[in-house]
Structures are given as structure tokens and as C-alpha cells.
Amino acid sequence: MHLSLGIDFGTSGARAIAIRPDGKIEAQAAVSYTSNLAQTWLETLWQLLRNLPEVVRNHLDRIAINGTSSTVLLCDRAGRPITEPLLYNDARGVSVLERIRAIAPADHPVVSSTSTLAKLLWWQENCEDFSQARYLLHQADWLAFQLHGQCGISDYHNSLKLGYDVEHFNYPSWLPLQELLPIVQEPGSAISPIQSSIAQAFNIPADCRIHVGTTDSIAAFIASRASTSGEAVTSLGSTLVLKLLSDTRIDDTRYGIYSHRFGKRWLVGGASNTGGAVLKQFFTTEELIELSDRISASQESPLDYYPLLKPGDRFPINDPELMPRLEPQPLDRVEFLHGLLESMARIEAQGYRLLESFGATPLKQVFTAGGGAKNSAWTAIRHRQLGVSVSEAVQTEAAYGTAYLALEGI
Numbered sequence: 001m002h003l004s005l006g007i008d009f010g011t012s013g014a015r016a017i018a019i020r021p022d023g024k025i026e027a028q029a030a031v032s033y034t035s036n037l038a039q040t041w042l043e044t045l046w047q048l049l050r051n052l053p054e055v056v057r058n059h060l061d062r063i064a065i066n067g068t069s070s071t072v073l074l075c076d077r078a079g080r081p082i083t084e085p086l087l088y089n090d091a092r093g094v095s096v097l098e099r100i101r102a103i104a105p106a107d108h109p110v111v112s113s114t115s116t117l118a119k120l121l122w123w124q125e126n127c128e129d130f131s132q133a134r135y136l137l138h139q140a141d142w143l144a145f146q147l148h149g150q151c152g153i154s155d156y157h158n159s160l161k162l163g164y165d166v167e168h169f170n171y172p173s174w175l176p177l178q179e180l181l182p183i184v185q186e187p188g189s190a191i192s193p194i195q196s197s198i199a200q201a202f203n204i205p206a207d208c209r210i211h212v213g214t215t216d217s218i219a220a221f222i223a224s225r226a227s228t229s230g231e232a233v234t235s236l237g238s239t240l241v242l243k244l245l246s247d248t249r250i251d252d253t254r255y256g257i258y259s260h261r262f263g264k265r266w267l268v269g270g271a272s273n274t275g276g277a278v279l280k281q282f283f284t285t286e287e288l289i290e291l292s293d294r295i296s297a298s299q300e301s302p303l304d305y306y307p308l309l310k311p312g313d314r315f316p317i318n319d320p321e322l323m324p325r326l327e328p329q330p331l332d333r334v335e336f337l338h339g340l341l342e343s344m345a346r347i348e349a350q351g352y353r354l355l356e357s358f359g360a361t362p363l364k365q366v367f368t369a370g371g372g373a374k375n376s377a378w379t380a381i382r383h384r385q386l387g388v389s390v391s392e393a394v395q396t397e398a399a400y401g402t403a404y405l406a407l408e409g410i
């Protein structure tokens with residue numbers, strides 16, 4: 001039996017899922033951590049492997065790792081970190097933003113205080129040991145390097161915010177410090193067999209291959225098994241996140257829309273500030289379940305809200321001052337919840353229509369992830385608003401998606 005192992009590193013923990021060739025889960029392990037230090041990640045990686053049953057390790061055929069996008073390390077020529085990692089949301093790069101604006105196209109993804117490039121330039125100005133720097137690596141690159149031993153390999157998902165040109169497969173000439181940047185490969189492609197010392201230490205077959213990884217959110221998309229143009233994943237978590245597979249690439253910074261390369265296709269994404277965090281303000285989880293059961297989902301609620309925690313949204317309405325609209329509130333709590341879910345479904349539909357109006361492949365089917373995915377009344381409302389099939393994604397774990405990526409490629 002050949003098993004494919006996906007490992008997901010987040011900000012507070014890591015998870016490993018081993019799957020069989022038919023996609024069924026064989027084993028899983030999880031380890032949490034409180035500090036995002038390189039050494040902690042490394043110990044977590046070894047602990048995850050140890051936590052898998054030995055019989056599973058004996059049958060590993062391929063392994064890939066995903067990390068949080070734009071979480072990076074600066075390493076010396078031996079791949080040893082020369083500073084602690086900077087996390088995805090670390091905005092100290094705001095101090096080099098003017099430098100980036102001076103060289104990058106106006107609406108490029110690197111023009112952000114949290115972009116990977118901003119972190120690299122910040123290090124250049126503030127890291128005492130910068131002269132020893134040889135490799136800039138993403139979290140997923142560095143952890144995979146521990147397994148395959150070749151420093152300086154990344155993937156085109158993690159590298160988008162570094163400035164990699166996913167259209168032409170190169171770094172644009174305006175990008176500085178190119179001698180430090182990793183070689184970029186297709187996510188899911190094989191790098192090399194696992195290092196023999198690690199294979200021996202964990203009883204993993206010597207010919208187990210390490211594959212190129214991806215980011216956590218793309219791994220979660222892959223987990224849904226959406227694979228043809230027009231298929232999408234809506235994530236109903238604290239916020240509302242849309243991801244649509246499209247034949248065409250779309251980028252529009254006004255709305256925060258950008259595209260990741262996905263083989264020959266594009267994974268187009270947009271995110272709204274509306275979502276489950278607003279529901280939590282008004283209802284407990286038990287109330288959400290109980291009241292949702294009493295909603296007449298086939299009937300459209302006349303209540304027209306724009307549920308937000310605070311003013312401002314970007315997608316599908318680009319207005320930093322957009323006011324939350326939560327009035328009028330009916331006395332009947334079922335009616336109120338119906339209005340909220342209906343309104344969020346309208347925003348979701350508006351989001352997909354916006355992507356379509358910019359030229360994305362029209363929506364054909366939606367898989368759902370996140371806390372709201374289990375709400376069948378909401379699913380029925382969204383089906384009515386979206387006009388396509390809506391179902392819960394069977395798998396949503398990033399670790400599953402990464403195992404599947406190693407198995408099938410992009």
C-alpha cells in the first residue's frame with residue numbers, strides 16, 4: 001500500500017494526514033505550539049512523524065508540506081535561519097513600502113506591508129547578519145528542505161507575494177536581491193527522495209519522495225476536490241471567502257481580487273468582511289442550529305442587510321467606509337437570522353457575479369467549507385441565490401489537500 005502524507009503548518013499548530021491512492025484517510029496526527037520559532041516548527045515536524053503509527057510511516061510513498069502564505073525565514077548557505085521567522089501578518093515592512101512602490105507595478109501583490117518582498121527588504125535594512133543571508137524561504141519551503149535536503153526550492157503559490165511572475169515563470173527584472181530567492185517549481189511536483197538519515201530515523205522507505213508544497217488556503221481548496229473550471233469553494237468562517245477555478249486570470253486590487261496559477265487554470269479569490277463573526281454577535285452556536293431549523297429557506301427573506309462588525313468592505317463592494325446595515329431588526333429571532341443568512345447569500349452571489357463580470361469562468365458548482373457549511377437552511381438559501389448546486393466539501397483540512405496534491409499533482 002502506497003500512502004501520501006500531507007503536512008499543514010499553521011500559526012498555532014500542525015497536522016499530518018496520510019491518504020491512500022483512492023483518497024481515503026489512513027491516519028492523522030496533530031501537534032499544537034504556542035511559539036512560532038523555527039526550532040519549534042522543526043520539533044513539531046519530528047513529533048508529527050513520530051505520532052503517526054509505524055506501519056503508516058513504513059508505507060509512505062510521498063510527502064508534501066503546506067505553510068501559511070508569506071510566513072518567511074532568512075537562512076545562511078547551510079539553510080540555518082539567521083533570524084526568527086516573520087509571520088504572515090507581520091506589517092513591519094511598512095517602513096520599506098516606498099522602496100517597493102518605486103520599483104514594482106502599482107497594483108502588484110508585493111505592494112503591501114505584509115508581502116514577502118516587504119519582509120525581505122525590511123531584513124536587508126534591519127538584520128545585523130544580513131551579509132550571511134543566502135536563502136529566503138517560506139515556512140513550507142524550509143520545512144520541506146529538512147526532509148529533502150536541497151535548500152532554496154519553493155512553489156509558485158507561496159512565491160506569488162514574493163513577486164514571482166506566475167504568467168512567465170520567472171522573477172521580473174525589477175525584483176531586487178534575486179540571488180537570495182528560491183527556485184520555483186510547480187506545486188505537487190517531485191523534488192527528490194527523502195534524506196536517508198531521516199528515512200532511517202523514522203522508518204520511512206528510502207524511495208519516499210518529497211514533493212513541492214503550497215499555501216494553507218490553496219491546500220484547503222484542493223481538499224474540496226474541486227477540479228474543473230467554474231467549480232468554487234466558499235468558506236463560511238468568521239469572514240466570507242470565495243475561490244473560483246477559472247480558465248482566465250483576473251487581478252483587481254481595488255476589490256482585493258487576485259489569481260493564483262493552478263496548472264493551466266487560475267484560482268481566483270475574493271474575500272468579504274461579512275460572515276460568521278457577525279452571526280456570533282447575535283446568536284450562540286446552539287441558537288444558530290435551533291433557529292436555522294425553523295427557517296423557511298424556500299422563501300426569500302425581504303430583509304436586506306449588509307452584515308459587518310465595523311464599517312468597510314472591499315469585495316464585492318469596494319468602500320472602506322461602507323456602513324454595517326442591520327436594520328430593521330424584527331422581534332422574531334428566526335426572521336432576523338433568515339434575513340442575515342439571506343443577505344450574506346446575496347453578497348456571496350454578488351461576489352461570484354463580480355468575478356464573472358471581470359471575465360472569470362461562470363460559476364457551475366459550489367463546495368462549502370467553514371463553520372457555516374453544516375447549516376442546511378443556509379445551503380438551501382444559497383442554492384436559491386446562486387442558482388447552482390451547493391454542497392458541503394467532504395474534506396476541508398489543508399493537510400488533506402496537501403496529501404492529495406502530492407498524490408495527483410495540481
Ligand code: ADP
Nearest residue numbers: 237238239276277279280288289370371372375
Ligand atoms: P474561522 O476559522 O474563520 O474562525 P470557522 O470556519 O471555524 O471560522 O467558522 C466559525 C464561524 O462559523 C463562526 O463565526 C460562527 O458564527 C459560524 N457558524 C458556526 N456554526 C454555524 C451554524 N450552524 N450556522 C451558521 N454559521 C455557523
